[in-house]
Amino acid sequence: MAESEFDIIRYYFARHRASRDDVLVGIGDDAALLQAPAGRVLAVCLDTLVAGVHFPPETSAAAIGHKALAVNLSDLAAMGAEPAWATLALTVPENDAAWLAAFSDAFFTLADRYTVQLVGGDTTRGPLVITVQAHGFVPPGKALQRQGARPGERIYVTGTLGDAGLALRMNDPGDNWLRKRLDFPEPRIEAGLVLRDYASAAIDISDGLLADLGHLLEIDRLGASLRIDALPRSEAFLGAMQVLDPDRRGQFHELPLGAGDDYELCFTVAEQHCGEMEERLARIPGGCRWIGVVEADQGIRCYRDDGAPYRPAVSGYQHFSSTP
Ligand code: ADP
Ligand code: MG
Numbered sequence: 001m002a003e004s005e006f007d008i009i010r011y012y013f014a015r016h017r018a019s020r021d022d023v024l025v026g027i028g029d030d031a032a033l034l035q036a037p038a039g040r041v042l043a044v045c046l047d048t049l050v051a052g053v054h055f056p057p058e059t060s061a062a063a064i065g066h067k068a069l070a071v072n073l074s075d076l077a078a079m080g081a082e083p084a085w086a087t088l089a090l091t092v093p094e095n096d097a098a099w100l101a102a103f104s105d106a107f108f109t110l111a112d113r114y115t116v117q118l119v120g121g122d123t124t125r126g127p128l129v130i131t132v133q134a135h136g137f138v139p140p141g142k143a144l145q146r147q148g149a150r151p152g153e154r155i156y157v158t159g160t161l162g163d164a165g166l167a168l169r170m171n172d173p174g175d176n177w178l179r180k181r182l183d184f185p186e187p188r189i190e191a192g193l194v195l196r197d198y199a200s201a202a203i204d205i206s207d208g209l210l211a212d213l214g215h216l217l218e219i220d221r222l223g224a225s226l227r228i229d230a231l232p233r234s235e236a237f238l239g240a241m242q243v244l245d246p247d248r249r250g251q252f253h254e255l256p257l258g259a260g261d262d263y264e265l266c267f268t269v270a271e272q273h274c275g276e277m278e279e280r281l282a283r284i285p286g287g288c289r290w291i292g293v294v295e296a297d298q299g300i301r302c303y304r305d306d307g308a309p310y311r312p313a314v315s316g317y318q319h320f321s322s323t324p
Pocket of ligand 1: 029
């Protein structure tokens with residue numbers, strides 16, 4: 001990309017002001033020099049977004065810039081890590097000033113909200129692909145992991161489920177809030193930090209509740225029962241469902257179980273910690289909802305409020321049924 005590669009770095013990425021004093025050398029040298037705090041473990045994650053695969057081609061540059069960082073911050077949140085630094089590998093088909101301005105503005109707006117500093121990256125020409133790596137800190141022994149759940153513990157989720165999935169499937173969700181949930185997911189960083197003190201295991205929901213809870217449970221060869229009527233659904237979700245014709249409503253009502261892109265946290269808490277944890281999360285946007293219980297029997301079993309078993313039709317469920 002010769003000249004324009006350096007122009008892009010200079011105009012859109014290197015100009016943003018430094019936000020952290022633990023960045024000794026940021027963008028502009030052959031590598032960044034970063035001072036990790038003493039007595040902290042470094043949490044590192046990376047996610048790639050490919051146009052047409054991870055987002056529809058018509059997605060706005062701002063949404064892509066936000067989401068590329070947000071999905072990584074969501075992974076840090078699920079580890080209970082405090083975010084600090086990010087690197088960005090950007091492959092773009094052309095030097096499109098309006099696109100790059102909107103992309104970088106949204107990226108830095110989210111980065112600044114969590115005092116995350118962009119410390120380096122790579123810029124190349126090609127089909128649109130964005131890779132972000134994020135780094136965060138966690139006290140030794142305090143990181144939340146997917147492993148660690150125990151039978152009898154309660155299963156919780158933050159926020160609401162299925163909003164992004166619904167927005168993705170409706171041409172016009174008729175409600176901008178739903179669209180925002182798809183395009184501008186808010187990483188649950190504060191919840192992750194609080195949960196260090198309470199959760200025995202945690203994961204962020206990117207592929208759908210059943211799939212991601214399934215990953216968490218599989219590690220310890222556990223199962224769960226889920227109260228599907230307790231799954232948190234937003235007002236906007238319920239409102240949009242009401243105006244759909246019954247056919248599509250039937251098709252969409254399992255979105256809170258199976259749709260991806262929620263970027264909420266799913267976590268397990270031993271009963272004696274639940275009261276205090278609920279109180280603290282209630283003070284954080286999104287809050288949390290108790291949706292089920294960890295069980296020794298593998299597989300995820302769903303129940304209605306009247307106790308009747310419910311067998312989800314959503315694809316992916318089979319991976320997590322009781323047959324190993
Ligand atoms: P090198 O050839 O040594 O890899 P580059 O020309 O690729 O150097 O990058 C120059 C500097 O700009 C490096 O510090 C790199 O980390 C940074 N950089 C390149 N692309 C980006 C980007 N998209 N966002 C942030 N920093 C970037
Ligand atoms: Mg390079």
